[in-house]
Structures are given as C-alpha cells and as structure tokens.
Amino acid sequence: xxxxxxxxxxxxxxxxxxxxxxLCFIGCAxxxxxxxxxxxxxxxxxxxxxxxxxxxxxxxxxxxxxxVFYGAQYGGSTTAILARLPGETSSVVTCLDGYAMxxxxxxxxxxxxxxxxxxxxxxxTTLLIAAAGPPLADIALLFHSADYVSVMVLGLISAVVMxxxxxxxxxxxxxxxxxxxxxxxxxxxxxxxxxxxxxMLADGIGFVPISMGLFxxxxxxxxxxxxxxxxxxxxxxxxxxxxxxxxxxxxxAMLRGTAIGAGFGIMxxxxxxxxxxxxxxxxxxxxxxxxxxxxxxxEGVAAPEAANNAATQSCFIPMLCLGIPPNALMALMVGAMxxxxxxxxxSIITKxxxxxxxxxxxxxxxxxxxxxxxxxxxxxxxxxxxxPYAYLFPAIIVFCAVGTYTVDNSTGDVVLMAVxxxxxxxxRKLDCEPAPLMLGLVLGPLLEENFRRAMVLADxxxxxxxxxxxxxGFLLAAAALLAAVLLPSIRRGRQEAFRE
Amino acid sequence: xxxxxxxGATAMLALPRLARAASFPDGPITLIVAWPAGGGSDxxxxxxxxxASKRLGVPVVVENRPGAAGTIGHRAIAxxxxxxxxxxxxxxxxxxxxxxxxNAPAMSEFEPLAFFGEEPGALQVHPSTGITTLAQYIERxxxxxxxxxxxxxxxxxxxxxYMAYYERKLGIRVTKVSYAGYAPTVTAxxxxxxxxxxxxxxxxxxxxxxxxxxxxxxxxxxxxxMAPDVPTFRELGHDVVIGGWRSLAAPxxxxxxxxxxxxxxxxxxxxxxxxxxxxxxxxxxxxPGDAARxxxxxxxxxxxxxxxxxxxxxxxxxRKQG
Numbered sequence: 062x063x064x065x066x067x068x069x070x071x072x073x074x075x076x077x078x079x080x081x082x083x084l085c086f087i088g089c090a091x092x093x094x095x096x097x098x099x100x101x102x103x104x105x106x107x108x109x110x111x112x113x114x115x116x117x118x119x120x121x122x123x124x125x126x127x128x129v130f131y132g133a134q135y136g137g138s139t140t141a142i143l144a145r146l147p148g149e150t151s152s153v154v155t156c157l158d159g160y161a162m163x164x165x166x167x168x169x170x171x172x173x174x175x176x177x178x179x180x181x182x183x184x185x186t187t188l189l190i191a192a193a194g195p196p197l198a199d200i201a202l203l204f205h206s207a208d209y210v211s212v213m214v215l216g217l218i219s220a221v222v223m224x225x226x227x228x229x230x231x232x233x234x235x236x237x238x239x240x241x242x243x244x245x246x247x248x249x250x251x252x253x254x255x256x257x258x259x260x261m262l263a264d265g266i267g268f269v270p271i272s273m274g275l276f277x278x279x280x281x282x283x284x285x286x287x288x289x290x291x292x293x294x295x296x297x298x299x300x301x302x303x304x305x306x307x308x309x310x311x312x313x314a315m316l317r318g319t320a321i322g323a324g325f326g327i328m329x330x331x332x333x334x335x336x337x338x339x340x341x342x343x344x345x346x347x348x349x350x351x352x353x354x355x356x357x358x359x360e361g362v363a364a365p366e367a368a369n370n371a372a373t374q375s376c377f378i379p380m381l382c383l384g385i386p387p388n389a390l391m392a393l394m395v396g397a398m399x400x401x402x403x404x405x406x407x408s409i410i411t412k413x414x415x416x417x418x419x420x421x422x423x424x425x426x427x428x429x430x431x432x433x434x435x436x437x438x439x440x441x442x443x444x445x446x447x448x449p450y451a452y453l454f455p456a457i458i459v460f461c462a463v464g465t466y467t468v469d470n471s472t473g474d475v476v477l478m479a480v481x482x483x484x485x486x487x488x489r490k491l492d493c494e495p496a497p498l499m500l501g502l503v504l505g506p507l508l509e510e511n512f513r514r515a516m517v518l519a520d521x522x523x524x525x526x527x528x529x530x531x532x533x534g535f536l537l538a539a540a541a542l543l544a545a546v547l548l549p550s551i552r553r554g555r556q557e558a559f560r561e
Numbered sequence: 562x563x564x565x566x567x568x569g570a571t572a573m574l575a576l577p578r579l580a581r582a583a584s585f586p587d588g589p590i591t592l593i594v595a596w597p598a599g600g601g602s603d604x605x606x607x608x609x610x611x612x613a614s615k616r617l618g619v620p621v622v623v624e625n626r627p628g629a630a631g632t633i634g635h636r637a638i639a640x641x642x643x644x645x646x647x648x649x650x651x652x653x654x655x656x657x658x659x660x661x662x663x664n665a666p667a668m669s670e671f672e673p674l675a676f677f678g679e680e681p682g683a684l685q686v687h688p689s690t691g692i693t694t695l696a697q698y699i700e701r702x703x704x705x706x707x708x709x710x711x712x713x714x715x716x717x718x719x720x721x722x723y724m725a726y727y728e729r730k731l732g733i734r735v736t737k738v739s740y741a742g743y744a745p746t747v748t749a750x751x752x753x754x755x756x757x758x759x760x761x762x763x764x765x766x767x768x769x770x771x772x773x774x775x776x777x778x779x780x781x782x783x784x785x786x787m788a789p790d791v792p793t794f795r796e797l798g799h800d801v802v803i804g805g806w807r808s809l810a811a812p813x814x815x816x817x818x819x820x821x822x823x824x825x826x827x828x829x830x831x832x833x834x835x836x837x838x839x840x841x842x843x844x845x846x847x848x849p850g851d852a853a854r855x856x857x858x859x860x861x862x863x864x865x866x867x868x869x870x871x872x873x874x875x876x877x878x879x880r881k882q883g
Contacts (some may be wrong), residue, residue: 108597108625111607115839201604246629253662260664262635263629307580385748386765389597399763402842404787406767445727452797470626517738518754519711 063213066229069191072418076426079444081124082119085423087507089430090130093438096148097140098464102269105468107393110258119401120416126397130390131183131373131424134333135431138175138366142168144457145276150268151333151369154341158354158361162249168446169301171362172439174311176432177303178367182319183428186374189323190381191421191528192283195410197375198382200327206515211535212328213508216335219342220459220497221310222546223354234488238501241266243509246343257497261473269468269533270478273461278478279485281454288450303359311363314344318364320536322371327378332388338500341367346545363473374424381417383407393433567743582664585645585819587592589620592809593641595634596717597627601763605677605807606650612836616826628719632665639666642730643814644800645823651810656862657717658788660870663878664729668859671810671883672820676850676858678840681781682723683791685765687750688755695777695797698757704734716740718876719805720746723780723870724759730801742805747752761804762788763844780804804827806862808855824852 075081095106097119107126115121137148142159155175189197195530196267204212217235224231244255256262318340325336344360345351354361379385384405386392393479395405403413410417411511465478519525526532574799591811592610596602599602610621623767631654638649651671658665686692690709692701702709713720716739724737738755740746741830750758751773758765762776762785769776769788769840776791780803784793793799811820830836832848840847870876 108603111604115607115611149782199746205752205754206749258664260629260633260699264627360700383751385751386744395744396601396604401842404763404767404844405772407773470624510739514738514740517736 065192068414068418069422071414072420072422073426075120075415075419076124076422081121081419081423082426084121084125085128086430087131087426088128089135089427089434091135091436092129092137093431095129096133096138098148100459102468103130104390104393105388105395106133109442111128111393111397113395115400119398119403119413120419122321122401123416124145124427125393126394127424128427128430130372131427132431134366134370135176135179135435137369138179138362138394139172142171142362143442144277144453144462145280146457147272147499149369150272150499150503151337151365151372153272153276153334153496154337154365155362157223157341157496158356158358161279161350161355161357162359162362163446165357166358168443170303170307170359172442173301173303173436174307174359174363176435176439177178177308178311178315178318178363178431179370180428181315182322182367182371183431184425185316185319186326186371187421187424187428189375190378190424191418194378195382195407196328198379198385201379201383202383203531204328205529205531206511206518208535209328209511210375210403210477210508210515211526211532211539212335213504213511215535215539215542216338216504217282217500218542219335219339220500222340222342222542224497225492226492226545230491230493232496233341233470234495235501238498238503239505239508241271241498242502242505245506248250248486259473260518261471265506266502267474268499269469270465270474271275271481273465273504274478275485275488275498277457277461278482279489279495281457282482282486283489284450285454300368301443311359312456314360314364316366317343317347318367320366320372321364322373323375324507325368326372326375326387328387332376333372334500334503336368336372337365338496340364342542346542350459352554354363371423377420377424381409381420384409396485399414461542552561579759581656586617586619589622589642590617590632590645591647591653592621592623593634593638593647594623594625595627595631595637595650595654598742600679600809601845602650602841605840607831608839608843608867609666609677609809610741610834612830612833613827615828615833617822620703628818629662629664630658631655632662635646635666636664638810639670639812640813641818643812645811645819646861647814648809648811648823650677650807651859652774652807653719653805653862656859656866657870660867660876660879661717664880665878668688668863668878670813672813672815673822673852673855673859674748674809674811674820675831675852676713676810676848676855677807677831678845678847678849679804679806680761680763681779681785681802681847682726682759683765683776683785684723684727684757684759685776687753687755687770689753690756692757692777693775695792695794695805699731701733704733708736709735709736709757710738710755712738712740712749713756713760714742714746716873719871720759720761722866722869723803724728724871726803726865727759727780734736738818742748756878766844781846786846787840803865806858808857808858811883828852 107129107552137152138155140146140148141152141155142163145156145160147153147156159171159179221231244262246263247254250263322336344364345354379387380391387397462475594603594606607623610623614621626637635655641647659667692698693857711724713724743760746758746760749755766787769773779785779791780794780801828851837847
C-alpha cells in the first residue's frame, strides 16, 4: 500500500508536469475530434501522430497517444447518439438507446450519461491498473486459442439477447455477419475467398463502410420516407443535465458496465467491442421491463459506454505490464516504444518506472480533461439536432463519404457504403437489427482464425473446448444466456399451443 | 465568365510548374509503404523519409497503402506515374507475393533504388519445453516428427518461410501454427500455446533476457547486436542464413537522369550516421547498399525463396520453366 501510494505520487509528479498535461490535453482533444468524425478511427490517427512524437520524450509521447485512444471512446458516442452513426465499433450498441433518447428530446441527457459513465469507468479502471496491474496481466497468458473461441461465442450469443424483436431474425443477422466476415484472405492458407477478383476485398469487407451504410445512410433514407425531408430530428432538446432520478437509475448500470469492460479489456481478443455488447445484454437481461430497451433506456447508454471506456483502459494492462498488445492499437503503442528505444516486456515497470506510473496517472488526468472538454460541448452538439434535415442530411452523407474514403484512400469503399446503405434500408423495412450483424462481421474472422488454430493445436479434437476450464466456463455462460433468451419464448409458444 | 476566369487562373498556376519540370525533384516525393502504420516497415520508412527529405530538399511523405499481404501497396508503386515523384518500399514479401497472386506486380515492374538492411530470422523456445540449445531442439524434432508446434505468420509470410527453411536445412519437421503477426505469435509462445517460434530478435529480446523464453539461434551472417549472447546457426555448424530485407524502388520507366538523382541521394541518406543511430535504437540492423546491391539482393532472394514456395504449393502465378 505504501509502495502503491509512493508510486502513484511519482506517477502524478510525471503526469502533472506542464509539458505532459499539455500533451495529454492535445491527445484527448484530438481523440474527441476523431471520435466525433465518422470513419476516422484512433488507429490511423495514432499512426499519423507517431512521427511527430519522435522528438518528444517517450513518456510524453505515450501519454499523448494514449489520450487519443481513450478520447476517441468519449467522442465516438456523440455521433452514435445524435445521428445513429457509430464512430467506432464499440459505439454500435450506443446507437440503439442513445439515438432513441435523442429522438425523444433527451440527447443532452444521453450525452451527459455517456460522459459520466466514461469518467467513472476510466477512474475505477485506472485505480485497478495501479493496484493490481502486474498480477492481472498474467491472465492474458492463461488464454489459449480454444478459450478465445469460447469468448467469441459468448459475445455472439450476447448479441442475440440485445436485439429487440425476433430471436430468429437476430440469429440470422449474426450468421449473415459471419458470412460477410469470411470474405477476404484465408488466414491459414493465404487463399482469396469470395473476393470477386477485387484486391479491395482481399482483406475482407471493412467495418467502416458497412457501419456507415447500415446505420447512417439507412437512417437518412427512413427519415426521408417518413417525414419527406422536412423538419428536424428533435424539436424539444430538453435539459442537458440528467435529473437525479435518472442518475440513480444509471449508476449501478455504469458500475456493472465498468466491471465487464475491465474484464474483457484484459483478455487478448476481447477489447471494447465485446465489452460494450455484453454490458448491454446484461442490463437488458437484468431489467424488470426489458421491452424498454431500444426505446431510450437509460441503462442502455450508461452501461456500454462505461464498458467500452473501461475496456479501452484495461487493455493497457497486458501492454504495459508484459509488453503484450491485446489489439492493433496497443501494437502501435508498442511500436511507439520501440522507436524510442524501449523494448516492450515485463521489465518496463522496473526499468522505466516513470513511464509506467506516469502513464497510469495521466489516464486519471486525461479522464478529467475529457469530461471538462466534453460537458460544455454537449450544448453545442445538441443544437445540431435542430438543424433542418435539408442541411443536416447532405452534411452527414458528405462526412460519411469522406470518412469512409480516408480509411484506405479507396473509392471502392465509398461504393460499398452506398450498397450497404440500401441493404440497411431493406433490413429496417424487414425489422432486422443491424447491430448483431456488425458483431458477427467483427468477430467472425477472429472466431475462425482461433477455431482453426485450436483444431491444429489439438489435432482436430473438439473436446478441447470443454476440457479447458476457461473455455468451458465461457461456453456454460453462453449456454445459460441462450437458455434465458429462448425459454420465455418457448414457454409462450407452449402456452399459446395449450390455449388452442 | 466566372468559369473562364477560373480556368485562366489554373492555367497560369500550371505554367511555372511546366517550366520547372527540368529540375528534379519537383515538389514532395511520396514514399508508399504497403504495410499498416506503426509496424516495423512503417517505422523504418518514416525514419528514412526524414533523412531522405534532408538530402533531396523536398518533403518525403510516407503513404501507407496496406492490404492483401502488400499487394495493394506494391501495385500502387508499380502503377505510379514514372516521374520519380513516387517511390516505395519493396521487401522480401514482394518476391513471394508475385508467385502467390497474379494481381501482384512482378519484380520486373520495379526499378531498384537503394538497400536499407536485413532483419535476420531467429528461433526461440518456451522454457517449459526444457530445450536450451539448438542441438536439443533438432534432436527433439527428429525423435518426434511434427510434434513440436512452431508459431509464425501464415504462409508465405516471413516467419513461416524461415521455419520452412530451417526444416529443409536441419532435416526436421514441425507443425507450423499461424498467427496474424509477430505480436500474437510472441504472446502465444509466452503462454506456452506453442513450443517454439521463428520471429526476429527485436520482438523477443526482452523476454529472452527475462528468461520467459529462450533464443536458440539467429539466422544472420553474424550475431544480432541486441542479443550478443545468442549464437548464429553457422557458429553451431548449420549453414542457415535467412532473413527479410527492405529496399526502396521506383516504377519502371522513370527517366535515367531522375533515377540517377534518386539512387545517389537515397544511398547517401542511408549512410547518414544520424539515421543509422536512430534505426539502431529502434532495433533495425541497417546495411546500406546502392542500386546494384539492391538488384543483387532481389535476385538472391528470388533464387532462395522460389523452391520453398514451389514445394509448399504456393506458386500459383509466374511459374518458372524447368
């Protein structure tokens, strides 16, 4: 305990230097900006910033780059709530209830809940890293390919729970997502699959064009059809600060979201996306009236937003404590360290204590900066909802097109976005939720890669999934979740049958 | 009226450019990297871009065009306007790609400019295997063919080829397990999911020092400066030298005078002690070479890699006769 306080004091000493506060602020501000802009994610931004950090000291450089990453999680919810545009994969679920709240004139409340949830999650997770980082990091080394498979299965099942309406349709959407995810280069043999001879599809269908199309463009089409392009999204903007009753309702959800997020963040392959989907499903299962979800449930915004921020921060644990990057962005951070001559590995804590504790302390500083930065902005964002459709829609389409293009400098992706816009419209007409499809698309390639690897390692013995305790645990959880969804509808079906 | 004024203005803007076309380079040079930002190729080329822009007197801008195992970026280099304003990084992977994918450009579509350096392959094991020397590794693999699980890239990625090469040269057989890059491979080795891995030294050296894994040998001509305690395969009596390399290339068709400028200045930039120091700090072994050295490296790599690819059934395009 004495050590912890001493280390934290040293960390804050580093993080609170004028230069590092400045760098943290720049990182957070940039992160918020790219989070708000659809398409441009934290990954390319950090990559672009990397050369500019060559001249900085490594601690300052990493503080700034980390700020971009978790700042993007704050900003990512903004467009999800205001325009049903998920800026990042992890904000897909926020679209569901966040946008529904905006339609009811509660956009301000939704944005404030997202910010408060993120702050709470960020602070709790920072404390967790400081207190228990190194032992927790070893969890990442307990996971083998078979265990990842079971984690992904649990993630996919949670998407069934979250969808409102037909379970069958949700399952079909997941399968469709998995199929779309199988486009691209075969992970084991390097063979091209379903690429239609286009190099553009060799790496699979990107997340950005699909989400822009399915969510953003489809929403615009539905709006034009319903209201003929006149009017505004929400007439009444309502109060910006959530009423006490709402906060009281959201707080337990935020805490549960934080716990789920912190857990999934440490696991390699987990990360903010599965965390936010799982947090949403848990809230929906626990709620007294699950039917509220999808129509502006407060917990449906608070829990996933807390979860994605907690996961964003806890995925630094394996990176900082072991040098193991659990996702592509952490791999970039490892790259940034190597440029500065720091070899990633468990020795960072002992050899570079200023860097380790300075970064942890900077996360606490950064979360506070982000809230200060974001709360006043809410008033401005909300006013966007009063911009008439005639101006707002063309602007959104331009943003989507530019955002999609900049990911890979590919015009093909813009065409893809348009195609998925039409598909999204069809899905809406058929009452099919696009969120499960997105999760299938994101997890599909990972699921396949790990499944095939697990099979190679186990010589084709499928019992590996039930003989490994971690894997068995996740599979049982998935089975329980599926049973919890299916049983009520089966019972209802039987009751109906009895009535006849 | 309005439009005509605009057109006139554009024409006037274009005039001085035409007049100055004789001077080269004219404006920023684009350096295409066929790999995502933040990886080894990207980091090394951003360091190069900084040094090269000092020599060439114009900004050198790195443009990442990742995708399809480098094919998208390599094609972008080969298909760029041959005016010398666009160059790119060509690595070992371009050699493999031309045989695996008919869409990938052939090496004959590139003009060699300068040679950056080589990154030798290596071999490392998890401590739980009980193996501490290369001899023990070979013995274990020979006694139990296919039982040792080795982590690496999917075929025909670099660390896959290294292992395939070790297998041929050492007369052993292991089970090759694919991971999407070095970072997940190292994680899998640390967790003991695989018994060994064939990734280069910079990615594993810290874990080697910590005793979390053991580097058995390096496939370079000499020992790696970051792990001076690890012997080379040659020292241990096995003629195994294989590695990846990075070089700069231009599309075919760049005028000879411009090509000469690029070759001279880029080779000079590579020899800049400041660049070498920075590269070394980041873990790169630089061995600068001119255009002739580059062409030789391409040819040498081609002869070395082709039979391996052929044996693996990975030659699907541009099959060599005989």
